[in-house]
Amino acid sequence: MPIVSRGFHGRKPDPGRKLPPGQYETFDFPVLSAGPTPRVSRDDWTFTVTTESGTRHQWDWGRLMALPAEHPTVDLHCVTKWSKFDTHWEGVSLDVLLEDVETEAEFALVHSYGGYTTNLPLEDLLDGKAWIAYRYDGEELAAEHGGPARLLVPHLYLWKSAKWVSGIQLMLEDEPGFWESAGYHEYGDPWREQRYQGD
Ligand SMILES: Nc1nc2c(c(=O)[nH]1)N[C@H]1C(S)=C(S)[C@@H](COP(=O)(O)O)O[C@H]1N2
Numbered sequence: 001m002p003i004v005s006r007g008f009h010g011r012k013p014d015p016g017r018k019l020p021p022g023q024y025e026t027f028d029f030p031v032l033s034a035g036p037t038p039r040v041s042r043d044d045w046t047f048t049v050t051t052e053s054g055t056r057h058q059w060d061w062g063r064l065m066a067l068p069a070e071h072p073t074v075d076l077h078c079v080t081k082w083s084k085f086d087t088h089w090e091g092v093s094l095d096v097l098l099e100d101v102e103t104e105a106e107f108a109l110v111h112s113y114g115g116y117t118t119n120l121p122l123e124d125l126l127d128g129k130a131w132i133a134y135r136y137d138g139e140e141l142a143a144e145h146g147g148p149a150r151l152l153v154p155h156l157y158l159w160k161s162a163k164w165v166s167g168i169q170l171m172l173e174d175e176p177g178f179w180e181s182a183g184y185h186e187y188g189d190p191w192r193e194q195r196y197q198g199d
């Protein structure tokens with residue numbers, strides 16, 4: 001008789017699959033938000049890139065939808081130690097959004113509706129490493145996971161993937177965001193286990 005495992009959808013844990021140090025695999029999709037879920041309608045949503053000289057580049061929902069979409073499948077790694085393999089997204093690459101933005105900046109501070117911020121080097125948003133994502137698993141991105149749209153930057157711990165993203169401020173000097181000011185690592189590479197300042 002084959003053993004039937006109840007309640008399992010899709011793969012079973014694969015001990016041969018690579019997890020970053022200290023992480024475990026999860027199959028659900030936990031929600032981690034530092035405050036209440038902002039409700040932003042697609043009609044009111046805008047995304048603004050501001051350069052170090054104050055030049056603003058703005059997209060509304062229609063302009064975002066008119067840009068070429070990509071369908072990345074990526075692994076997510078949260079600093080609270082869960083990882084989720086092979087998540088399916090749709091979004092616009094930051095390479096497309098930043099294509100015509102003239103800047104000397106090396107740092108980015110990402111802003112969200114609701115006031116959350118997170119910082120990262122600008123180069124970590126470029127070269128196919130980051131998206132403004134608006135669909136998850138074939139559906140519109142749910143509000144609790146950052147809908148209408150969130151930043152997705154999966155090579156860093158998931159706190160860098162700002163939900164309800166409203167804009168990116170490009171800066172010559174680095175500036176810590178919400179969790180980075182509270183003792184979390186300024187860069188947050190899961191493979192080097194950069195959870196906290198000094199790691
Ligand atoms: N705006 C905003 N973005 C956020 C957060 C938040 O509290 N507010 N939490 C971060 C953290 S700590 C994690 S682990 C992920 C969680 O994303 P999820 O709720 O879709 O799993 O969102 C990140 N982006």
Ligand SMILES: [Mo]
Binds near residue numbers: 032159
């Ligand atoms: Mo997190």
